[in-house]
Amino acid sequence: MFGAAVLAVTAQTGIARAAAAGAFAPKGVKPLPLASVRLRPSDYATAVEVNRKYLHRLSPDRLLHNFRKYAGLEPKAPIYGGWESDTIAGHTLGHYLTALVLTWQQTGDVEMRRRADYIVDELAEAQAKRGTGYVGALGRKRKDGTVVDGEEIFGEVMKGEIKSGGFDLNGSWSPLYTVHKLFAGLLDVHGGWGNKKALSVVEGLGGYFERVFAALTPAQTQEVLGCEYGGLNESYAEMHQRTGNPRWLKMAETLYDTRVLDPLSNREDKLANFHANTQVPKLIGLARIYDITGDEKRRTAATFFWERVTGHHSFVIGGNADREYFFTPDTVADHITEQTCEHCNTYNMLKLTRHLYGWQPDGALFDYYERAHLNHVMSAQDPATGGFTYMTPLMTGSERGYSTVDDDAFWCCVGSGMEVHAKHGESIFWEDDAGGLIVNLYIPADVTWAKRNAALTLETNYPFAPESTLTFTKVKAGRFPVALRVPGWAAGKAVVTVNGQPAQPVFERGYAVVDRRWKAGDTVSITLPLELRIESAPGDANTIAVLSGPMVLAADLGPKDVKWEQADPALVGADLLAAFSPADAAKGIFNTRGVVRPADLQFVPFYRQYNRRSATYFKRFSESAWAAEEKAFLAEQARLKDIAARSVDVMFLGEMQPERDHNLTSEISYPVTYRGRQGRDVRSGGFVEFTLKTKDGPLILQATYWGGERKRGFDILVDNVKVATQTLDNDKPGKFFDVEYPLAEALTKGKKSVQVRIVPHDRSTAGPIFGVRLFTAKTGAAI
The missing domain is CATH 2.60.120.200 (Jelly Rolls)
Incomplete structure (x- = not known):
């Protein structure tokens, strides 16, 4: 659970806060373009560079193998293994296109743009060869076990021959999910630099699936949508925005899974036992549809879903779900396993958070964003290899399993991983229509701000050091507000200075707002107390985690190569935090004395435990309760013997x-x-x-x-x-x-x-x- 500041962000309180807003009431907020942000040295900058090299190592022609093969063209390179050799083949190429665009924007690497344009040309050739508007790489396993071009399932579907499970449609693994990834990648290439051919290819695809769904009854449509379809509704809504064609908005609204989305529209949490990542993109799509139609039911579903997931279904690192599924609300303590926190879920939750923030700016939304971005996203990439996790396990002693660039991976979280680590600069700086600046994340970076003809530098070692300083190296002099986010855990404790002198900001809606006339050379700094604190898992006050500022700490249990076969450590005592002392504050490392059972352990940043074993959640006991727990443990051991x-x-x-x-x-x-x-x-x-x-x-x-x-x-x-x-x-x-x-x-x-x-x-x-x-x-x- 993320505390009262985040839980308070509901549609109702957001409206109330907006009405009460005075000095800080931003409207029409949007992030400064990713291409205008350059990261300074930090773990985030390292992640972008490691990911850039990873993208270079991938072969576009290998990812294009099935696209050419199934179109009747000769493949130019052998296919990759793992999921790319299964019937879900092709989903990685869509992610790869998006990652290429983002990396070009974030770093200026021209090879990224060249590769994206090359892939679009190849897809256009394959689409033209087929002549139906369809282009794809997904396969279909027939009853005799042979794998063929997956397009044949759509002809069957149009005839009403539908066999749909949660992840299988007529013998193909989540085909519409795979199709959505291609839609999204092509739209990103078009949006990135105006590649018209990318839009042409995606409109051809859009028309193809428009014909598929036009052949279905409403009941058959729901049967098909029982199989994961990603955020295909979002892509169609975006196509409508790009082209103005009402056909695409109609399709966006057709792709509506009533079983999942109707309860959310009525503010009912029936998420338990639903596959988590299947649902998040649907809500992003509803949010996009609300932008176009103003349908309040769509907005309600998106905001209510976010509130429930972040407040009642999420772990301390910001991730959610166990074995990929949502569980009963407020039962996090029952689900601390080696199958927690699929990375795709958090990737999509961050996209949804940004969208909701655009509707109603509130610092609490970015309290969640920062937590998940720092603790989950940053833990899901191995900076030594560029590999990605599928799950981020929170069970004591678990090891993270990272992908390789070889043929053994290409699961969904590899795709979302290559995207998310291409864009760590995308949410640091925001602007509003009135010309104010908002700093939502404290990540060292340089940025150009076109509206104010400004260049700024954000210097910080947060979350390892409390101070962050924003310097206007260039600005067209003028009066406007600068809003610095104050996390909920720092409320009432943040200190702000301007040009080294104490300032008197207005504290409102999770921000410290300084409204003044700014000129080149001005600085504004914020100091946030990085005090240790304890957070309980939703539903169990005595299952706890330890944090320093936004950063989750974990007990270091040793290298992954040494299997953890001891009892889970517990925290015992009346004043647990008093027993923690800094060992290396610059690295976020703390020693403990006398409160960990069976022995003291060192606490370190969770996200940096790439190839080490950790304990993140702990049972908390008083001394007397621990004595009783030991007796129960010994009794169970005797029974087993x-x-x-x-x-x-x-x-x-x-x-x-x-x-x-x-x-x-x-x-x-x-x-x-x-x-x-x-x-x-x-x-x-x-x-x-x-x-x-x-x-x-x-x-x-x-x-x-x-x-x-x-x-x-x-x-x-x-x-x-x-x-x-x-x-x-x-x-x-x-x-x-x-x-x-x-x-x-x-x-x-x-x-x-x-x-x-x-x-x-x-x-x-x-x-x-x-x-x-x-x-x-x-x-x-x-x-």
């Missing part, structure tokens, strides 16, 4: 060698990893079967499950005899639990082994099951 001593055989599902040792066979079943434990799930129509050793006498079959699963049912059979029907339905939120199934002695008598088979009910799934064990019953226990 007793079961281990009575075990006949143990099956570690999801692990290669144990599955081979137990002769596992399966269909439509997949290994999973969750909260540090391996397991396996089975999808509808599939099964998993394996052998367990046995012995005579009363035996108990035990299976381990996660307590927060959505509703599902399945059968467990032993040697083809059903021994149990198991239903999972959020039985024990926040923890793993064991279920015991006593076996009739006749099932195992005289046998050396038995076959265990797990079968999901129709249209359901089984598990995931995190291990199966067969052990003897205690003497005298009833079976």
